[in-house]
Amino acid sequence: MTPxxxxxxxxxxxxxxxxxxxxVLHALSDPMRLRIVRELAAEGRELSCSDFALPVTKSTxxxxxxxxxxxxxxxxxxxxxxxxxxxxxDDLDALFPGLLDRVLEAADRQAxxx
Amino acid sequence: MTPxxxxxxxxxxxxxxxxxxxxVLHALSDPMRLRIVRELAAEGRELSCSDFALPVTKSTxxxxxxxxxxxxxxxxxxxxxxxxxxxxxDDLDALFPGLLDRVLEAADRQAxxx
DNA sequence: TGCCTCGTACGATAAACCTCGTAGTACGGC
DNA sequence: GCCGTACTACGAGGTTTATCGTACGAGGCA
Numbered sequence: 180m181t182p183x184x185x186x187x188x189x190x191x192x193x194x195x196x197x198x199x200x201x202x203v204l205h206a207l208s209d210p211m212r213l214r215i216v217r218e219l220a221a222e223g224r225e226l227s228c229s230d231f232a233l234p235v236t237k238s239t240x241x242x243x244x245x246x247x248x249x250x251x252x253x254x255x256x257x258x259x260x261x262x263x264x265x266x267x268x269d270d271l272d273a274l275f276p277g278l279l280d281r282v283l284e285a286a287d288r289q290a291x292x293x
Numbered sequence: 294m295t296p297x298x299x300x301x302x303x304x305x306x307x308x309x310x311x312x313x314x315x316x317v318l319h320a321l322s323d324p325m326r327l328r329i330v331r332e333l334a335a336e337g338r339e340l341s342c343s344d345f346a347l348p349v350t351k352s353t354x355x356x357x358x359x360x361x362x363x364x365x366x367x368x369x370x371x372x373x374x375x376x377x378x379x380x381x382x383d384d385l386d387a388l389f390p391g392l393l394d395r396v397l398e399a400a401d402r403q404a405x406x407x
Numbered sequence: 408t409g410c411c412t413c414g415t416a417c418g419a420t421a422a423a424c425c426t427c428g429t430a431g432t433a434c435g436g437c
Numbered sequence: 438g439c440c441g442t443a444c445t446a447c448g449a450g451g452t453t454t455a456t457c458g459t460a461c462g463a464g465g466c467a
Contacts, residue, residue: 199403200399201322201323202322204319204321204327204396205319208315208316209315209424211425213315213318228444229444235425235426236427237443237444237445238426238427238446239425241446242424242425242426244444245445259435261442261444262443262444274403275395275398275399276395276398276399277391277395277398278395281389281392284390284391285314285388285390285392289313289314289389323455341413343413349455349457351413351414352416352417352456352459356455358414360454371414373463373464374411374414374463374464375412375464376413408467409467410465410467411466412463412466413465414461414462414463415460415462416462417461419456419457419458420456421454421455421456422456423455424452424453425450425451426451426452427448427449427450428447429448430446432443433444434441434442435440437440
């Protein structure tokens with residue numbers, strides 16, 4: 180297992196049991212972060228931070244990714260100079276079945292409603 | 294319809310179409326407010342603010358109910374000296390099907406996991 | 408009328424949050 | 438070794454937030 184060690188430093192992630200519902204909801208309650216999560220879910224694969232064309236600076240982007248990581252919504256792994264972000268859909272679904280899907284579905288609906 | 298006019302002043306509520314997913318998630322991301330919503334859902338009926346034994350002062354309680362009302366999560370109606378709070382489960386379910394239920398279920402699970 | 412209860416309004420405080428800019432580190436390629 | 442790319446760290450500014458305390462208004466009841 181453990182592919183090619185992903186090269187380099189590790190980032191602190193909460194383990195599955197440490198993920199708190201309140202933190203997840205808070206992480207998803209910011210428009211920028213919800214957008215990130217939606218894109219991640221739509222793409223269905225890991226994306227690097229720079230794949231997102233967000234209307235904020237890089238520092239702010241870093242901040243949002245950190246919130247998402249610390250709340251347990253995404254997993255971040257260094258891969259050379261890039262940092263790949265993946266949705267922790269498996270962990271979230273194990274803890275809170277169906278929650279993520281409903282949020283994504285709700286976001287889609289709302290986006291369509293505008 | 295409109296029972297006995299509920300006596301007195303009205304409070305500003307967002308209409309169904311104005312309810313924003315981000316606001317709802319934000320409202321639910323506070324432990325005190327999530328607790329209120331869970332109690333409301335468990336009880337299945339309208340409750341007055343004083344029915345909740347929250348570990349905060351009355352002013353703070355008022356504040357949290359206001360956030361819940363302005364985000365569209367609860368509906369508040371005056372009834373004499375009391376103010377009844379009801380979950381807007383119908384509106385939320387119409388906008389974001391299944392979302393509220395999953396959040397409540399997730400909260401139950403998490404409470405049980407502790 | 409007067410009082411009690413329920414809830415609001417307002418002000419204050421301390422913490423958290425979103426945003427930015429600048430400076431810095433890690434990695435890969437020339 | 439040197440440079441560019443990708444991201445981080447730190448600090449700052451301005452807004453929002455959660456909390457409190459005190460003072461006030463509205464409604465029921467004696």
